[in-house]
Amino acid sequence: DAKTTQPNSMESNEEEPVHLPCNHSTISGTDYIHWYRQLPSQGPEYVIHGLTSNVNNRMASLAIAEDRKSSTLILHRATLRDAAVYYCILRDRSGAGSYQLTFGKGTKLSVIP
């Protein structure tokens, strides 16, 4: 799977929006963009995914650049429970490759009360 680049850490104030960036300049046409998060002492949790269009769900929004070389996970109103490590992962849906989710180091989000 293609590589992603994320900032090591970010901070946000509680109840403010958070924009978590991800660069994936080598993304291929069949790569979906997935976001997972891992709260302290828990297993990773699926957040959202998309291919080309922006996506919204109850947890977050995903904004995908027109050239698909970057994306942004948007938490509309950060809460203390959103403090976690956020992983941006590319998944090839063409059928080739392994079924591993390749977790990089992610972005550690701290939420300040």
Add this chain to the structure above:
Amino acid sequence: DADVTQTPRNRITKTGKRIMLECSQTKGHDRMYWYRQDPGLGLRLIYYSFDVKDINKGEISDGYSVSRQAQAKFSLSLESAIPNQTALYFCATSRLSTDTQYFGPGTRLTVL
């Protein structure tokens, strides 16, 4: 409610012992996975299974074996534990038709 459960949650063992970590799921998913996570690093795939008769090696299968006893159960064994297998182990599941994986709470294994 815990759809993916792992037992034990914590285990301390000695070098050379055989250890089994168990994973059960009530999600009805076909696919199951075992990952390990080392401090400050991402998860790495050990084994995965698409159904009871299908087992595949992942990125780091050496020193590990698995058993898919039923659709809902997937066990990971360390034949002869060594200290560098000290890590957090996660089980995950997914449907056949989607990549979204659902993770268990993890097992913290320490090999002395």
